[in-house]
Amino acid sequence: MDLPGVVGTFFAANTIKRECQLLLLLREYVTSLTMACLVEDQCHSTLCDALVQLCIEMRSLDSPPALIRTDPASGFTALCNNDLLKQHRLSVRNFLRESEHGSSKKRIDLSLADKVQLLKHLQLPGVSQASAAKKFGVSTSQVSRLVKAKQQIFDQFDTGNHNRKRQRAGKEEEVGSALFLWFQQKISQGARLSGPLLKQKATELAAAEGSEFTPSDGWLSRWKSRHNIAYKKEQGEKQNADFPAAQHWRQHIIPAILQAYNKDDIFNADETGLYYRGLPDKGHCLKGDELVGGKKAMERITTLVCANMSGTEKRPLFIIGKSRQPRCFPRDPSRLPVDYGHSKNAWMTGEWFAKWLKKWDGELRCKRRRICLLVDNCSAHPSNVALTNIELKFLPPNTTSLIQPLDMGVIKTGRVTTEAD
Structure with missing residues (x-):
């Protein structure tokens, strides 16, 4: 595909995860100017607002229509016919899908947050499964399966990782489930639980079931990600x-x-x-330098x-x-x-x-x-x-x-x- 010679008419966008933060990158092809912003998740509504914000900063109001090439992630796929982007004269295309034209259709896995948005979209009057499938870039059979598992999806959304696309059972699944139940009980009692304490309890639960298990830092990290658990500083006096x-x-x-x-x-x-x-406790400095405090x-x-x-x-x-x-x-x-x-x-x-x-x-x-x-x-x-x-x-x-x-x-x-x- 030939690149355009007019500045502000052709962009490439993708998301990257860096130090527990999700970034949306937008690069203009002619000048190679790249801008980024933080996004909370990869839902299509979040990505849409972020793309509009970045494009407003990189394009003038009288610029011609622009094309944004993206990867075929579910959040980007749902933006292919987005009305808000059309109002700003922007359009999105998945370049991997274009290159795979004529081959078998690739399965699109929606994140847990996108699944919930799809199910809520179906509750609107006059919305059919076919129109919802087209809006979110998935097949009607996939939408039908989501409707059948509606209650399970909402339950997982309340306690799970919203960016998760597939639920994978980790090592020692029964130990992980028992640890999560114990975790919920202790949190409701106002306990403060650290990583070493959680690993120690997982070892005790495994021993009670007659197995030897020593949880690693990686196992604990994946367990926390599956159950949407974060390590935070206490706030207020509630x-x-x-x-x-x-x-x-x-x-x-x-x-x-x-x-x-x-x-x-x-x-x-x-x-x-x-x-x-x-x-401020934080400030800018060169990557190789240390921000010295006083x-x-x-x-x-x-x-x-x-x-x-x-x-x-x-x-x-x-x-x-x-x-x-x-x-x-x-x-x-x-x-x-x-x-x-x-x-x-x-x-x-x-x-x-x-x-x-x-x-x-x-x-x-x-x-x-x-x-x-x-x-x-x-x-x-x-x-x-x-x-x-x-x-x-x-x-x-x-x-x-x-x-x-x-x-x-x-x-x-x-x-x-x-x-x-």
Whole structure:
């Protein structure tokens, strides 16, 4: 096939796995310009969004139609007649299929995630097995087999590896199944299980069945991949949370608040620490060099974040530092884009929280507006503040990790944006 001479009309795409990350590569033929992005899986919808994103960066809006050659993976095959790609004047062809034209049709194995998407697509009105087979690039007989094993596929999707195409039984299959049951029991009890502990338990389970088995690191890695198990750092304090109190809050308190206030008038406020001099733990360097670290900068400030339930209003940040009047500040504090207070440890105090509430309460009184403010019951949040237009609602103790709205990713997103490189 002759390569075109116009830049941005012919591309090649493929996926590679590198250090537990899945990358989508897109190369332009004329200039050999190559771009990549991370993708979560090889589902056709994920690949479609990633291809559009990369092509937008590599092509101008008035570029002529472009062709993307890919391998015959199931995710790419399902994109051959994709409507979203057509809107961006893109088309996908499997080059291996073109080279094998006239030979017997190659079997396409769908990943577990693609199988689930196919089954959900069949539930749409007016979708037949034949149209679904054409959309996903498989045969109708394969679709029929998937429909018969529908419940089994959904069960595997809940606990299995979503990128797996075929379920292969590993060495000592019974030991692996018994180990997974034991693993689920221990996780439900809040246990922290390491790799050596899992291998030791596998040896004990094999001995109980009368066989000798010493699991290797490779066996453990494949076992974790089959059951979609990852080694992660614990997050938050949910293990010690009061689940019954949080459930009571959701079922009784929240409905009463929603009945009394509009979503625009329900606010949540919470504090977070910010090490403003801290450097990111990761950075760019040459592959052969070592990224040398240093002593962590421990200078911190406290930031009070406040926003309403509908997301239409955000209060100015309230910063608590150590200095009464930092040298970098203007003489007139009202010129700052944030509110500022100070304390000995740069922590929020009951006095500063009360001042912040009274200032906001005065603004609301002038607007003749009443709001409900949800806060946790820490010692820095006094309940005896005289307010006229703000109703304070305190979350139950030990429930902030479960029902604190700003702890559900809002503050984390802000911190990631602040600390991003």
